[in-house]
Amino acid sequence: MSLKTAPVNVEKGNLKPKFKPQTIAWVVIFISFAIFCLLVYLVANLVSDYLSRSSQNRSAIVTVTRGPVYIARTGQGSLLVANPLDTLQPGDSILTDNQSQAVLELFDGTKLDIYSSSKVRLSESRIVTTNFVRREKQLVVEVSLNSSEDDRAGVGKVSVQFDNKDDQEYIGKPLEINCTDGASLIFEGSEDKDSYSIDLIHSTDGSSRTLINSTVTNTGNLQISAAGKTQTLAPGKRVFVDSGQPPVESNGLQDELIRNNRAFINGLDGWEVQQKDSGNLDNIFCSLFIDSEKVDDGTIYRAHTYRGQNTKDSHECSVIQELNTDVSRYQSLVLNFKLKIQTQSLSGGGEQGIEFPLFVRISYVDTQGNPYNEYFAGFYITPFDPKDNTRVAKYIVSEQVKQGEWIEFSSEDLMQRRNKPQKILSITVGSAGHDYEAYFTDLSLVGKG
Template identity: 25%
Template sequence: MTISDASPSTPMSAVDDPVEASSSSGASATGPVRAAYAPFVQSYSAYTATVQDASRIAWRVTIASGLILLTLLVGGPIVRSWYVGWAIEVRGATMRSIDSVVFVQRQGVGDWVVAQTTEDLDEGDVIRTAVNARAFMQFFDGSTALIFPDSTFRIIRSQQGRFQPDRYSLILEVVKGRARIGVAPAEDPLQAFVQLRAPSTQVHVTEGSYSIDASGDQSQVTTRRGVATGYSNGAVASALTGQRLVATSNRPPIGGLPSRRDLVINPVFADRDGDTPADWAERDISEQDPPGEVTYHPTAGTITLARRGQGHGETMIAQNIDVDLWDFERVDVEASVRVLSHSLSGGGWQGTEYPLILRVIYRDITGTVHTWYRGFYRHNDDNFPVRDAELLPSSDWVRFETSLLGIVPRPWRIIRVELVASGWDYASVVNAFHIWAD
């Protein structure tokens, strides 16, 4: 049939179009044809050029966003809690000078300046008291420090939690001299850290009262109330109420010692330096020959002071003490003595020459030097005057004890002690001399 013969009313079948027929045949064999991927926004990146790449990027962004959100939800409170718990602020202290001049060195550097009567101090500041001055300090937690004369004191750390005030740290150092530290009670003792330092030790302390003494290479901490734990040279020692710990350079600390201590070195003459007791110096002042003699008996542990002659004589052994008594509540002299013989009656014509005299040379609060003494004698046949002396009934050993803090004017610093025999002929013996301080 020709084209001209076809009826106009007869529609042309799709199969009559060879191209469409071919397309239809192919579609029926392989399935429907999908349109090519066309991004909403034209992409020039190779990572989003295909559906698979774009989906992969989308999933990565979604997962990363979820992780960030989770981190913020979980980590945010943790970070906040950490900041609230550990955020700190530096706290200051107030100092008030007592008696005389106190010097301040800001941050431990620069020149020393004279402090005002009331001075605000910061962390790192150092104060130094004159030989007759004291300073009283009060810290943010209510703790206090009384700095005694001729002492150097440093505030190493003074910090408190910004949001948790019961968490704080206070570290104080006695560089030289003596101080009395009062540690205030803490609301939470586990959160409070108070430490005292000296050149040879670090001491952790709890609520209570403590005395710390730093002199030379030795430091001592006395616990009047509380618990002190000292750390030095890889060892630990403690001192409870009424006890004392001693720390010496290059040696382990020793704790649990009685709070009462002897200010005299080698008080029973046990240590020797040749033929004389160590740490004691001999001296004789005789107007005429022969001079007096000091005899050391190591077996018996005694010192004999003797002379056979005419005219005034004075034989002694002495020791420089140079100890501050500000922080002691009790200071006692204790000695064991014998008077064997003497030719001059009583205390001599002036009442000052005894066959045995215990002397303590000291300074009072004004710095004036005074001498306290106590004489011992066996007879006063000529009725010479006697002052500040005791008559001994025999040549047997006598134990003598008295309080130094009860004398007037009150001693504030012991300079030297002397064991003296004086007169014409005399012979006296001493086997112990103590100055107990507590």
């Protein structure tokens, strides 16, 4: 038996490929060319950015206004004495001692007045150019107290004055100032002529405080950051930053600076009695002691000075309290106390012009670092008489009061003086002249922020 199979018809077109080889080749060429163009574009951009971006360090100008001022150069171990006109490079520092002062002018025109016992480091100072024309300024400064290893307590100060003479040429981040207590100051929005002050206060107990003040005429705001918090400092306001703490606005700050000030309840604790005579061996000392007096509203304790033996030589009898207190954190500082004068043998302020039966003297260091400043107020009951060659000195405050009557005296705001105080050294209250008898009590020196 045999088998027969039917023939199978195969159409010729069924085995042809779906895409022609030429089409596939053109697609591969097109994709490769696109990738090549993309790579060329990216490389060109990278090269252009590299060539168009440049960074140029800029120096700052140092002007010594009171010397000596020192410069710490990067990589040099010893300090150099700054020339009257010098330069500071990025990484360098400028240091002032307790008597010196300098001005640091940054390349954009901003000026930093560096007062005594301060240190400023120029961390960053450069211009970054991108796209051949875009100019970004980068300015970072560090400020700190210039203290010794043996004594880290003290007060430093730096003020900032914006005078951006060519500010239109630059864009980018605003000036940044970093403080040693962790506070970071960003002067964003500060405009030409805006000014700020930075007080660096370190106490003997190791604590520190930075006080930042914005002038009332400022137009921009200052951002102060510390301990993860940010505080905006508006014009005319003050903010303080304690080490490791967030910034706090200091409005409402009020401190009494005198110890044992109210009515001498604790006697003369905190005060030291001093006697200053004219040098005559026969000079008669005066008496100074605490006693009491009955008044309408009760009994008051008072300091009592007395000298009355028809003496012919001048003698000062007083109490002094050393304060050594920084007052730069306060916006006002006013002295108040009560006084009464019973007798006075000289007229006015005596022959010297400062021989008052009752006076108060406040010694202080001003904001320029000058330690020889005084606020002096004298009181008298007998008007000055040219015939006796007596007078009242013109450079002091003087006031005639009624004999045997208690009066309350309030001083001017010491923070409004032309040479306003930065640090109060001491306060002295007492009597001077030939014969006198006077009383004083309730002394108060209050600083308000």
